[in-house]
Each structure stands twice: as C-alpha cells, then as structure tokens.
Amino acid sequence: MTQQIPSTEPELAGVRNFRDVGGLPTTDGRRVRHGVLFRSGHLAHATEQDAAFLSSLGLHTIFDFRNAADHKLEGPDVELPGVRNVNLPLSDPADGSGFWRMVRDGEIDQLREILGDGRAANRMIASYRKIIRERTEEHARVLRSLAEDSLPALLHCAAGKDRAGLSIAVTLLALGVEREAIVADYLESNAKHRRYKVRRSSTSRAGYSPEVMELLSPLFEARATYLQAAFETIDETWGGVEPYLEQGLGVTPEIRGRLRERLLD
Numbered sequence: 001m002t003q004q005i006p007s008t009e010p011e012l013a014g015v016r017n018f019r020d021v022g023g024l025p026t027t028d029g030r031r032v033r034h035g036v037l038f039r040s041g042h043l044a045h046a047t048e049q050d051a052a053f054l055s056s057l058g059l060h061t062i063f064d065f066r067n068a069a070d071h072k073l074e075g076p077d078v079e080l081p082g083v084r085n086v087n088l089p090l091s092d093p094a095d096g097s098g099f100w101r102m103v104r105d106g107e108i109d110q111l112r113e114i115l116g117d118g119r120a121a122n123r124m125i126a127s128y129r130k131i132i133r134e135r136t137e138e139h140a141r142v143l144r145s146l147a148e149d150s151l152p153a154l155l156h157c158a159a160g161k162d163r164a165g166l167s168i169a170v171t172l173l174a175l176g177v178e179r180e181a182i183v184a185d186y187l188e189s190n191a192k193h194r195r196y197k198v199r200r201s202s203t204s205r206a207g208y209s210p211e212v213m214e215l216l217s218p219l220f221e222a223r224a225t226y227l228q229a230a231f232e233t234i235d236e237t238w239g240g241v242e243p244y245l246e247q248g249l250g251v252t253p254e255i256r257g258r259l260r261e262r263l264l265d
Helices: 048-056 068-074 097-105 108-115 119-134 136-148 163-175 179-190 210-220 224-238 241-248 253-263
Strands: 037-040 061-064 084-087 153-156
Touching (some): 037 163, 097 108, 108 119, 108 210, 119 163, 119 224, 136 153, 136 163, 153 163, 163 224, 179 224, 224 241
Parallel strands (some): 061 153
16 A cells, blocks of 8 residues: 655645645545645744645635643634634643643653653553544534535644544544555654644753653654554444444434545545
C-alpha cells in the first residue's frame, strides 16, 4: 500500500501542521479528494499571508476543537471572510488543568513524578480512549455537517495532532480509508516544521533542558500507539467501525453514502 501525499505544501508562518488530507486510499480502491478536507493547528497566530492562503482554499467551515482554556492561552482564530466557524471542544478546560500547569511551570522532580516511567504516554493513551468513548455527539456532528454543507472544511485543535487527529481519523474511517493510511497521515504531525512549539514558564529553573524535553516528548509527539488505542476502543466498545458509526454516532448508511460521494474520487 502506497500513500499519496501532495508534493508541495504552503509555507505558513503562523499556522503549524497544515495539510490537505486528499490522496489517502480507501479499502475499495478510491481516494480522498484533494482540496476538500484540511487539518492544522490553531489559526490564532496566522499572518496576513497565511490568512490570504487559507482564504484561497474556498473554505466553507472551520471546525475548532479547542476549549476555553486553549482560547485563553492562544487567542481566537483569525477571521476569514465568508467562512463559518464552529467551536466543538473535544476536551474540558478543567480536565487536567493542574497537570498542564505543572507541564508549563514544574521543576524537574515534579515532572519526573507526573511524566516519568511511561506515565506521560499512558496519559495520552487514556485521553484518546476517553475522547472516542465520550465525544460521540461532537464526532457525529462533524460527520453530518461534512455530509451536508460544510465542504471544503478545515479541522483543527491547538497542535492539530490529538483532537483534530482523532476527528480526522473518525472521518477517514467513515470514508473507508485504510487504517494504515490513517496512521501514516497522523504520524505526519511529527515533521519538524509541523510540530507544536512546547511552551514552558520562564520562571522554571528546569526550563528546556534535555531531560525536560525527553519527559515532555510523549505529550507533544504523534505516536502510532495513541491512535491504535483509539481504534481498539472502537472495536472493544462497539465491536467495530460499522456499529460504532451507526450505534455510537448515529451515522446512517445514507449519511455515509453522502460523505463518500462528496469526499471521494
């Protein structure tokens, strides 16, 4: 199986992790259409040139999966004329707020305590599982919107890796995209020019030392084990993709048919 990725990408100065999801193969030999489904990190720091490029895509809807705490930290997305903005938080502001304060401000001993010995990776896996189990209404709304009137669409969170990554993965599963291709696209978030910039408090003596960055890396990397945990949760909770879509999300075969008609070549 060979994944097709567009050969060129825009150089966006203030938006991380942007890409077109087009070209990914389905199990029945079709491919996701280029120019209709995009993913990225937040748009709060988009430059005028970035905004001009994004406007050139003819976007209908931007889905922002950040919560209120994210908006307070990073700011609202830049406004693009004629584009509908839909905020669907996939995590609660209070969920782990103390944990993330420690990530930003904690000293080395504190970081070892909360992140060391696999605890950081285990937290990410638990988060992915929780979002799949509990955010069915939000994922259903995205799929219904894409099937009706929301294309072209851009899906993003803060880094464009976790919450947006899961929503993109759910969309691709509904389209019948091969799981290997979904994982490969997800792992593209690890490219150096796409990665989210880690923010640490200037008052922390630990700063950005090599040990700190190693402890933080599971939180800011895309790892196949995280997305595989989401797939496993679908299989364990609903018995597979088909019942997950129909019973968990209420996405009927008719809606899936419209999705495929609108998003696949």
